[in-house]
Structures are given as structure tokens and as C-alpha cells.
Amino acid sequence: MDFHKEIRYSFLGGFTILIIESVIWILAGLLGDLISFKIGVLIIIIGGMLFYPLGLLMQIILKRPKVKKENNINGLFTQIGLMIPLSFPLIFMLTKENINLFFPALTIIIGIHYLPFVYAYKMNSYWILAVILVIGGSYFGFMLPENFGICAYYTGTVLFIFSIINLLIVKKEIKQQDL
Numbered sequence: 001m002d003f004h005k006e007i008r009y010s011f012l013g014g015f016t017i018l019i020i021e022s023v024i025w026i027l028a029g030l031l032g033d034l035i036s037f038k039i040g041v042l043i044i045i046i047g048g049m050l051f052y053p054l055g056l057l058m059q060i061i062l063k064r065p066k067v068k069k070e071n072n073i074n075g076l077f078t079q080i081g082l083m084i085p086l087s088f089p090l091i092f093m094l095t096k097e098n099i100n101l102f103f104p105a106l107t108i109i110i111g112i113h114y115l116p117f118v119y120a121y122k123m124n125s126y127w128i129l130a131v132i133l134v135i136g137g138s139y140f141g142f143m144l145p146e147n148f149g150i151c152a153y154y155t156g157t158v159l160f161i162f163s164i165i166n167l168l169i170v171k172k173e174i175k176q177q178d179l
Contacts, residue, residue, distance in 0.1 A: 014166050016053060018163035023156070080120075083113045103151035111130045117130075
């Protein structure tokens with residue numbers, strides 16, 4: 001089995017992580033709107049540290065095969081994952097004057113961070129996901145800068161949709177391989 005296919009099959013095209021990430025984004029927007037923007041920011045930062053471990057737990061629950069240690073693509077995810085927390089100083093500088101730009105700025109960074117997933121998973125759906133997130137973050141940042149949570153709802157919804165799309169793509173691929 002090639003390394004890309006192993007990653008794709010093990011993570012179901014990223015389904016296990018995207019679905020968890022989508023829920024955390026929506027929750028962060030909701031609590032940010034209903035309670036305070038600080039809670040929303042805190043939820044996405046703490047939740048961001050939990051996407052991957054919760055995704056791995058979900059893989060165990062779904063009885064997905066583990067990625068073999070010799071698969072060096074798995075190490076790429078650690079490097080990709082570090083892009084997000086390393087971008088927080090930039091996001092905080094950008095949002096110093098308008099905290100409502102937090103989610104749009106983070107959405108743009110998240111979109112950019114999905115570009116290497118095209119290579120890791122060998123799935124073109126990640127090109128589309130990246131572009132949709134960057135365009136959406138830009139739109140909400142420029143056109144609706146007075147609304148805190150709307151971009152979080154948007155991002156969560158987009159991530160949810162792509163979790164299902166990627167799951168269906170991989171399930172179809174697995175089914176065709178079994179024939």
C-alpha cells in the first residue's frame with residue numbers, strides 16, 4: 001500500500017478530525033456570541049489542541065487501521081499542525097483593534113494550512129476546502145467585521161460538509177477496491 005493511500009484510508013480522508021473540528025468551531029462561535037468573545041477564543045484555542053487527539057480517539061472507536069511507523073507522511077501532520085499555534089501572534093496583532101476579526105483571520109490561516117493536505121491525502125477536495133475557507137474568511141473580515149461569531153459558524157459548517165464529502169470519497173474508493 002502506498003503511504004498516501006494508507007493515510008487516506010486510516011483517517012477516512014480526514015473525516016475523523018474534520019468532523020470534530022467543525023463542532024468545536026461552531027461551539028466557539030456560539031459561546032463567543034452568547035457569553036463573551038473571550039470564551040469563544042478560548043474554546044477554539046483549547047479545542048484546537050484537541051482536534052488531533054480526539055480524531056485519533058474517533059479512529060479507535062471506528063476501528064480504523066493505524067498508520068504504520070515507517071509512513072513518513074504522518075510526520076508532516078505535526079509540522080502542519082504547528083502552523084496554527086505559531087500563527088496566533090499574527091492573529092492577535094491583527095485583532096488588537098477589532099476582536100471580531102479573530103475568526104476571519106483564523107479561518108484564512110486554517111484554509112492555507114489545508115493546502116499540504118492535498119499532497120498528504122492525495123485528495124483534490126482539500127484544494128477546494130482551502131480556497132473556500134480563505135475566500136470565506138476574507139469575506140467575513142472585510143464585509144462583516146462587526147459580527148464576532150458568524151465566521152466561526154461558516155467555518156464549522158464548511159468543515160462539516162467537507163468531512164462528509166471526504167468520507168464519501170474514501171468509502172467509495174474502498175468499496176471499488178474491494179470489488
